[in-house]
Amino acid sequence: MKTVIIKYNAGNVQSVMYALERLGASYLLTDDEAEIRSADKVIFPGVGEASTAMAYLRERGLDQLIPSLKQPVLGTCVGMQLMCRHSEENDTNCMGIFDIGVRRFPNEPGFKVPHTGWNNIHSLQGPLTQGLPDNAYVYFVHSFAADICPETTAVCDYVRPFSAMLHRDNFYAAQFHAEISGNVGQRILENFLKL
Template identity: 85%
Template sequence: MKTVIIKYNAGNVQSVMYALDRLGAGYLLTDDEAEIRSADKVIFPGVGEASTAMAYLRERGLDTLIPSLKQPVLGTCVGMQLMCRYSEENNTTCMGIFDIDVRRFPTTPGYKVPHMGWNSISNLRSPLTAGLPEQAYMYFVHSYAADVCDYTIAECEYVRPFSAMLHKENFYAAQFHCEISGNVGQRILENFLRL
């Protein structure tokens, strides 16, 4: 099985590579269209700021390549947000795989933004969450989030309920960092590789 990690300037690729190493999964880090298209599984990680990341994707044609993929694709953190329609972060038009906007958490007494640290996810309804307990804890670092919607396959609450995970056709996404969420995050990656 060929797994590709998409190489771009907002990828937290080292952590993802370590996580795949722990699973004994081979992978290739690349931004080459032919390599990405020929992969069995594609991972689209992300850390950073939406508009800069989208500009980089557009320069390399990845903004049109990623939505056209037919194999299972997993986006994480900013990767998930870029798969949505629009982000309030610097007024950014994203790839539109998921027809939902990403909004900043409002300033709310008792809550710090960014939402950073461990939080539980609930209403799990996906092959990716098979074997996970309801209220499994995942590691989050983000100031923006997609609302709960028809694509939501796991939810979290911080300031407001939001989509912890999304799914549409062959596209899956997680707002949290699977690769640094311990055994539960590792299980999601393992389930993804088994799809």
């Protein structure tokens, strides 16, 4: 099986590579269109800022390539946000794989932004959450979050309920960092690799 990690300037690729190595999965880190199209699985990681990341994707045509992929694709953190329609972060138009907006957490007493650390996810649905208990804990680092929508497959409550995971057709996404979310994250990655 060929797993590709998309190489771009917002990827937290090292921790993703370590997570795949722990699972015994081989991978290729690339931004080459032919390599990405020929992969069995594609991982689109992310750490960073939406508008800069989208500019980089557009320069390389990756903003057109990613939505056209037919194999299972998993976006994480900023990767998930870039798969949505629009982000309030610097008023950024994104790829629109998920027809939902990404909004900044409002300043609320008792809540720190960014939302950083372990939090639970609930209302789990879909193949990536198979074998997980409801209210499983995962690791988040983000100031922006996608609203709840028909494609939501896991919910987290922080300031407001938001989409912790999304799924439409062959596209899957997680707001949290599955690659550093312990046994829960490992199970999600295992489930993705088995699709």
